[in-house]
Amino acid sequence: MPLPVLERAREELTSFRGSGMSIMEMSHRSDIFAEVLNEAEQRLRRLIGVPEEYRVLFMQGGATLHFSLVPMNLLRSGGRGDYVITGAWSEKAYKEAKKIGDVRTILSTKETDFTTVPGEAEISCGSDSDYLHYCSNETIGGVEFPYDLAATGVPVICDASSNILSKPIDINKYAMIYAGAQKNIGPSGVTVVIIRNDLIERINPGLPAVLDYRNFAENGSMPNTPNTWAIYLIAAVCEWLEGVGGIEAITELNRRKSELIYRAIDSSDGFYTGYAARAARSRMNVTFRLPDSTLDRQFCDEAHAEGLSGLRGHRTFGGVRASIYNAFPLEGVHTLVEFMQNFMMRNG
Ligand SMILES: *Cc1c(COP(=O)(O)O)cnc(C)c1O
Numbered sequence: 001m002p003l004p005v006l007e008r009a010r011e012e013l014t015s016f017r018g019s020g021m022s023i024m025e026m027s028h029r030s031d032i033f034a035e036v037l038n039e040a041e042q043r044l045r046r047l048i049g050v051p052e053e054y055r056v057l058f059m060q061g062g063a064t065l066h067f068s069l070v071p072m073n074l075l076r077s078g079g080r081g082d083y084v085i086t087g088a089w090s091e092k093a094y095k096e097a098k099k100i101g102d103v104r105t106i107l108s109t110k111e112t113d114f115t116t117v118p119g120e121a122e123i124s125c126g127s128d129s130d131y132l133h134y135c136s137n138e139t140i141g142g143v144e145f146p147y148d149l150a151a152t153g154v155p156v157i158c159d160a161s162s163n164i165l166s167k168p169i170d171i172n173k174y175a176m177i178y179a180g181a182q183k184n185i186g187p188s189g190v191t192v193v194i195i196r197n198d199l200i201e202r203i204n205p206g207l208p209a210v211l212d213y214r215n216f217a218e219n220g221s222m223p224n225t226p227n228t229w230a231i232y233l234i235a236a237v238c239e240w241l242e243g244v245g246g247i248e249a250i251t252e253l254n255r256r257k258s259e260l261i262y263r264a265i266d267s268s269d270g271f272y273t274g275y276a277a278r279a280a281r282s283r284m285n286v287t288f289r290l291p292d293s294t295l296d297r298q299f300c301d302e303a304h305a306e307g308l309s310g311l312r313g314h315r316t317f318g319g320v321r322a323s324i325y326n327a328f329p330l331e332g333v334h335t336l337v338e339f340m341q342n343f344m345m346r347n348g
Contacts, residue, residue, distance in 0.1 A: 039235045044192065048168075057192070067159075073214075075097075082126070093135065116277045131176075148174070149173070254283045262281060287321045
């Protein structure tokens with residue numbers, strides 16, 4: 001979370017906009033909350049340029065719930081969903097969908113140990129598929145698509161949890177985008193769903209109320225009580241992002257932040273090895289290894305002692321991972337790069 005947003009939340013915590021009440025204490029049906037919800041939606045729409053014909057929904061259950069909701073809502077009877085698998089998240093999405101209906105993997109980068117993403121021309125799904133699902137940034141391997149995947153005639157659905165709001169996105173290429181808020185949009189507990197109207201039209205009937213995208217669209221994201229506190233913070237994060245220059249400015253900042261670390265890796269004469277293939281390098285999650293796993297561990301422990309926490313790679317994966325989402329400051333990256341150079345001098 002950006003520090004100015006946390007400070008503002010602290011200020012407004014006990015009395016929201018002079019009301020004498022916390023936003024958490026207000027009815028989600030109150031006029032004040034209706035304004036907050038509308039503000040969150042409008043700011044998000046403005047920031048990433050969401051066209052008229054898409055709805056923006058705020059739901060719960062994390063991105064993980066949508067691994068199930070996508071097939072529940074959108075797989076037609078006898079239909080099929082196609083999956084591109086480039087890492088742990090898209091693999092999880094596929095496995096969850098398999099419990100619901102007929103899905104297949106049309107492309108997997110497993111044979112490169114999830115270090116690559118496919119080129120645009122490599123992806124082809126049958127036009128008879130109900131949708132094509134992919135994940136635009138995989139946090140564990142640290143691979144990111146450098147383009148918006150397009151598929152003619154088939155609705156493209158994207159899990160953009162870990163890079164939404166980090167760079168421009170061409171929404172028109174997608175039928176639906178979903179993202180757990182906790183990386184770039186706000187706190188955990190809300191998932192943003194951007195869905196095109198024609199997709200809402202074809203949602204399967206008879207779904208349980210809180211699992212039904214149409215129900216959320218028809219009831220302004222409030223068929224039941226939403227996470228009001230998190231939605232308030234989403235509005236505040238979006239306002240902060242506009243204030244620092246919007247998507248254009250944050251794209252440039254994210255490019256600088258990630259390039260500083262990648263440069264430190266590439267200029268280390270092999271002491272640090274980047275995990276992802278160059279063309280697939282993520283600007284949100286920079287993954288690398290040291291000459292052996294003992295040094296990986298020592299690196300993370302010593303960094304932690306110097307205030308650089310959270311660098312240990314995912315438990316299934318090892319190595320080192322610097323997650324540098326929108327709110328992570330440039331100064332923090334400078335500190336990390338300096339630490340990397342010092343550590344190499346001491347141990348290289
Ligand atoms: C973090 C992340 C998730 C998990 O989100 P939850 O909100 O914890 O369910 C899913 N997909 C991607 C791409 C992520 O980065």
